Amino acid sequence: MDTVNTMTPWREAFDAFIANDEAAVMGATARADAFARFEAHGLPTRRHEYWKYTPVRDLLPGQEILVRDGLDTFADVETYQIVFVDGRIDISRSDRTALAALVEIAGPDGAPWMDGVFNALQNRPIPGAMFQVERPFANLNLAMFTDGLAIRIPDGMTLDKPIHLRYEGVVPSHLRLEMLVGKGASVTVLESGAGALTTGAEIVLEEGASVDHLRSQTEVAGKQFTALYATVGADASLKSFTLCADAALIRNETMVTMAGDNGSGSIAAGVMGMDDTLIDNTVYVSHEAEHCESRQVIKSVLDGKAKSVFQGKIFVKKGAQKTDGYQISQAVLLSDGAEFNAKPELEIYADDVICSHGSTTGALDEEAKFYLRSRGCTEREAEALLVAAFIDEAILEISDETLQDRMRDTTDRWMSARAGR
Amino acid sequence: MLKIDNLHCQLEEEPDTKILKGVSLEVPAGEVHAIMGPNGSGKSTLSYVLSGRDGYEVTGGSASIDGEDLLDMDPEERAAAGLFLAFQYPVEIPGVGNMIFLRTAMNAQRKARGEEEISAPDFLKLVRAKAKELNISPEMMKRPVNVGFSGGEKKRNEILQMALLEPKMCILDETDSGLDVDAMKLVAGGVNAMRDAGRGFLVITHYQRLLDHIKPDVVHIMSAGRIIETGGPDLALKVENEGYADLIGAA
Numbered sequence: 001m002d003t004v005n006t007m008t009p010w011r012e013a014f015d016a017f018i019a020n021d022e023a024a025v026m027g028a029t030a031r032a033d034a035f036a037r038f039e040a041h042g043l044p045t046r047r048h049e050y051w052k053y054t055p056v057r058d059l060l061p062g063q064e065i066l067v068r069d070g071l072d073t074f075a076d077v078e079t080y081q082i083v084f085v086d087g088r089i090d091i092s093r094s095d096r097t098a099l100a101a102l103v104e105i106a107g108p109d110g111a112p113w114m115d116g117v118f119n120a121l122q123n124r125p126i127p128g129a130m131f132q133v134e135r136p137f138a139n140l141n142l143a144m145f146t147d148g149l150a151i152r153i154p155d156g157m158t159l160d161k162p163i164h165l166r167y168e169g170v171v172p173s174h175l176r177l178e179m180l181v182g183k184g185a186s187v188t189v190l191e192s193g194a195g196a197l198t199t200g201a202e203i204v205l206e207e208g209a210s211v212d213h214l215r216s217q218t219e220v221a222g223k224q225f226t227a228l229y230a231t232v233g234a235d236a237s238l239k240s241f242t243l244c245a246d247a248a249l250i251r252n253e254t255m256v257t258m259a260g261d262n263g264s265g266s267i268a269a270g271v272m273g274m275d276d277t278l279i280d281n282t283v284y285v286s287h288e289a290e291h292c293e294s295r296q297v298i299k300s301v302l303d304g305k306a307k308s309v310f311q312g313k314i315f316v317k318k319g320a321q322k323t324d325g326y327q328i329s330q331a332v333l334l335s336d337g338a339e340f341n342a343k344p345e346l347e348i349y350a351d352d353v354i355c356s357h358g359s360t361t362g363a364l365d366e367e368a369k370f371y372l373r374s375r376g377c378t379e380r381e382a383e384a385l386l387v388a389a390f391i392d393e394a395i396l397e398i399s400d401e402t403l404q405d406r407m408r409d410t411t412d413r414w415m416s417a418r419a420g421r
Numbered sequence: 422m423l424k425i426d427n428l429h430c431q432l433e434e435e436p437d438t439k440i441l442k443g444v445s446l447e448v449p450a451g452e453v454h455a456i457m458g459p460n461g462s463g464k465s466t467l468s469y470v471l472s473g474r475d476g477y478e479v480t481g482g483s484a485s486i487d488g489e490d491l492l493d494m495d496p497e498e499r500a501a502a503g504l505f506l507a508f509q510y511p512v513e514i515p516g517v518g519n520m521i522f523l524r525t526a527m528n529a530q531r532k533a534r535g536e537e538e539i540s541a542p543d544f545l546k547l548v549r550a551k552a553k554e555l556n557i558s559p560e561m562m563k564r565p566v567n568v569g570f571s572g573g574e575k576k577r578n579e580i581l582q583m584a585l586l587e588p589k590m591c592i593l594d595e596t597d598s599g600l601d602v603d604a605m606k607l608v609a610g611g612v613n614a615m616r617d618a619g620r621g622f623l624v625i626t627h628y629q630r631l632l633d634h635i636k637p638d639v640v641h642i643m644s645a646g647r648i649i650e651t652g653g654p655d656l657a658l659k660v661e662n663e664g665y666a667d668l669i670g671a672a
């Protein structure tokens with residue numbers, strides 16, 4: 001009963017989208033399949049294993065987009081910017097042409113290699129436990145995305161500036177990134193803005209490729225659901241960092257497959273919450289090749305009644321010897337009402353591996369705080385210094401120092417906003 | 422300057438543990454007072470209670486700086502009022518850079534006193550000069566607060582903070598312990614350079630050696646949470662030669 005009711009508006013929205021939106025032509029079959037999976041699953045409730053801490057009760061297709069402060073973390077960074085407003089590219093504010101001169105961008109009809117990406121990630125047989133977990137919002141995104149970027153970085157190319165996907169507007173839209181990074185190529189991808197209800201990204205790293213992915217969700221005041229699927233080839237390296245603050249509900253799902261030997265993957269997040277916010281980072285790293293290294297580093301600072309959730313799994317397939325898997329999630333609670341829920345999981349079917357995980361929740365170090373205050377720092381300043389140090393352990397996972405600093409600026413701003421209360 | 426009158430305190434968590442049992446002493450501006458006393462007599466506790474550390478409950482008495490009630494203030498207000506404690510065990514704070522810490526602290530105090538913030542270049546110049554005097558390398562300044570510092574380096578870092586913050590009332594808790602002979606001279610030099618008519622010092626120590634370099638005006642002996650004897654510099658010499666037994670017996 002329940003499922004039928006909450007799904008009805010979504011079914012109507014999907015049917016209308018298919019009937020009226022020109023974007024629906026692309027990947028029509030994949031969209032229908034994906035929607036069917038979304039519909040069958042229903043909106044996540046506490047009864048769904050991976051949504052226990054993050055129920056999504058009353059999400060509607062017309063869910064309002066709420067924006068906070070509008071300060072773009074990456075505003076000062078020189079990038080190839082691609083701006084989406086209300087779910088469509090704003091060509092006049094985008095560097096699409098400049099980018100297209102350097103790399104391959106697929107048109108509305110896609111490109112031959114793009115099907116490869118699609119198929120590699122959406123329809124491949126997913127091994128082990130991975131397939132048991134439905135990703136409803138990844139399905140919704142695939143079913144209803146209106147625009148996005150499908151891009152191939154040629155072998156050996158190092159793109160001179162990051163690509164910045166900027167989400168603006170008030171329409172609850174669904175946007176998509178399909179990216180194939182060729183052998184030995186390297187690229188940095190930035191995402192920011194509140195103007196997407198869901199984002200879906202699929203990134204394939206071929207041999208020796210390197211991708212830095214940074215996402216700022218500090219402007220999201222309402223809800224945002226993201227799904228990132230990455231396949232890391234041999235000797236390739238993926239680093240993904242997300243900064244989240246004060247959203248009504250954010251759920252980030254990151255699924256990384258270590259597919260080739262000697263690859264490395266790092267998934268990090270900094271979470272800052274005041275008031276009634278709920279931020280969930282769910283990470284699944286699947287080791288399917290030898291000698292790969294993966295890291296998950298999640299740091300949360302929570303005040304008021306803020307909640308942060310981390311669900312992180314390291315899955316090691318049979319034969320994925322010499323895997324080095326590491327996972328740490330830590331939270332600092334600045335108030336009695338704040339809450340951190342961690343669900344670390346290891347599932348290992350190879351015998352010659354090193355995997356470790358740890359999780360801690362606590363207050364700031366009182367001794368350190370007193371020391372700082374005894375030198376004149378106010379309580380809020382002392383907390384800000386200690387919080388910055390704490391979050392920095394996640395920020396240091398970012399390889400580029402300028403981008404590290406952009407993230408620090410944003411965390412500082414958050415702490416001063418808190419201090420000003 | 423600093424006036425402590427009949428100060429009593431106990432542990433917040435264990436009210437039966439009374440530590441200070443009626444401490445009275447006064448450090449006038451321009452003077453250096455030393456406190457000596459056996460281990461566990463309450464010297465560090467006195468310094469913590471004065472600087473406002475959690476965990477102690479003041480059950481009686483008073484403490485003031487220039488007539489302002491210290492016990493009523495937050496730790497940072499005490500700092501802004503001019504109180505400084507060089508800790509017996511300085512805390513390591515991973516991830517918080519020495520420079521940003523010093524600058525935040527300096528500016529916070531200035532702001533609290535209604536003064537202008539120090540500019541970045543002036544701050545850098547000042548820190549460099551003071552650090553050099555105390556033989557603290559620029560490399561050390563780049564590290565997180567006290568992290569990886571040797572015992573003696575931590576103590577020198579305390580004195581550096583004192584030199585930068587220019588407090589009115591400086592409490593030094595066993596700053597001499599862990600210092601080699603040369604470092605001791607540096608630290609004493611740092612303290613002596615700051616001695617002036619407007620500033621008071623309370624120097625907690627176990628050894629006459631430090632007092633050879635920093636000549637005290639008055640020496641207090643603390644035992645079991647009280648000042649049991651107050652005298653001139655020769656009192657320290659007496660303790661050095663004879664220990665505390667006679668003094669405690671007489672009290």
Ligand SMILES: Nc1ncnc2c1ncn2[C@@H]1O[C@H](COP(=O)(O)OP(=O)(O)OP(=O)(O)O)[C@@H](O)[C@H]1O
Binds near residue numbers: 438440458476
């Ligand atoms: N937080 C605490 N918890 C338990 N006991 C405490 C605490 N703080 C102080 N004490 C006790 O109070 C007494 C005084 O301690 P304090 O550190 O002030 O001594 P001290 O005179 O500085 O000694 P030392 O010369 O060894 O530095 C000691 O017996 C100590 O164990």
Ligand SMILES: [Mg+2]
Binds near residue numbers: 464465466509594595
């Ligand atoms: Mg002591």
